[in-house]
Amino acid sequence: xxxxxxxxxxxxxxTIARELERRGFVVYDCDxxxxxxxxxxxxxxxxxxxxxxxxxFADGRYNTQYVAKRVFEDAQLLAGLNAIVHPAVGLDIKKxxxxxxxxxxxxxxxxxxxxxRIIVVNAPEEIRIARTxxxxxxxxxxxxxxxxxxxxxxxxxxxxxxxxxxxxxVNNDGQTSIADLADEIQNWLKx
Numbered sequence: 001x002x003x004x005x006x007x008x009x010x011x012x013x014x015t016i017a018r019e020l021e022r023r024g025f026v027v028y029d030c031d032x033x034x035x036x037x038x039x040x041x042x043x044x045x046x047x048x049x050x051x052x053x054x055x056x057f058a059d060g061r062y063n064t065q066y067v068a069k070r071v072f073e074d075a076q077l078l079a080g081l082n083a084i085v086h087p088a089v090g091l092d093i094k095k096x097x098x099x100x101x102x103x104x105x106x107x108x109x110x111x112x113x114x115x116x117r118i119i120v121v122n123a124p125e126e127i128r129i130a131r132t133x134x135x136x137x138x139x140x141x142x143x144x145x146x147x148x149x150x151x152x153x154x155x156x157x158x159x160x161x162x163x164x165x166x167x168x169x170v171n172n173d174g175q176t177s178i179a180d181l182a183d184e185i186q187n188w189l190k191x
Contacts, residue, residue, distance in 0.1 A: 002098065002114055003189065006106035007121030009152050010128030010135075012172035016121055017102040019182040028093055030103035030111065037088050038062050047084045051077065086110060119185060123172045128153060 005027075007013040014029070021027040038044055039062060048056045048067070055066050071078040086109040093101055093114055106112050123131075129149045130141075137145045168188045170181055 001116045002093070003100050004106045004112055004115035004118040005100055005102045005121065006104060006112075006118065007123075007172075008128060009104065009149070010130075010132040011121040011123045012131065012178070013102060013104070013121040015178055016119075016170065016172065016181055016185070017100060019178045020100055020185065023182065023186075025099040026096075027100045027102055028096060028098035030089055030101065030105075030109070033092060034085050034089050035062070037092060038085065041088060044084060044088050048081065051080045051084065082109070090114060117167070117189070119168045119170055119188075121170045121172050123174070125150075125153060127172075127174055 005013050005017050017027045017029065038048070045057060048062075052067060052070055056063055058066070067081070071081050089109065090111060093111065101111060101115060103109060103111055106115070106118065112118060129146060132149045132152070133139060133141045133145055136149075168185065170184060172178075172181060
């Protein structure tokens, strides 16, 4: 049985996933594994080069800055890149059969169909902003950085699932310990 873990930026889904991993569960971190797949899978590399050109790999290494600049300026290129990477990640998940799949874009990537259950991690916007400022901007809570985080939150939208029977919403508002939230998840999985 595979359980998806998703949530917006700064919600704490990765922190909860790490706690579950610490407890012995196998957690598939989609961001990390996508980078590994891009670095190792020559078929994926050829497709990316076909889409974005040889500059997508500088000296044999994935040229993240070049790729990001190209795909975030052109929605069709982003869709093309996603059409290459997301299926490769899905195949890898099927092969590895983890306990949990962690992804901010679980639904958008179509990975929710691989999951038997889904956990959505929520947190109030101000907490999400503070966590993201700390993590991504070294605590620099300037108005510019706060606006950047708000824009990222808005771009992600809300998380929805058509099947509420297989979904747990975890409120990570800083009032409950991560250990207690992991306990809540484990208890829910036993049902």
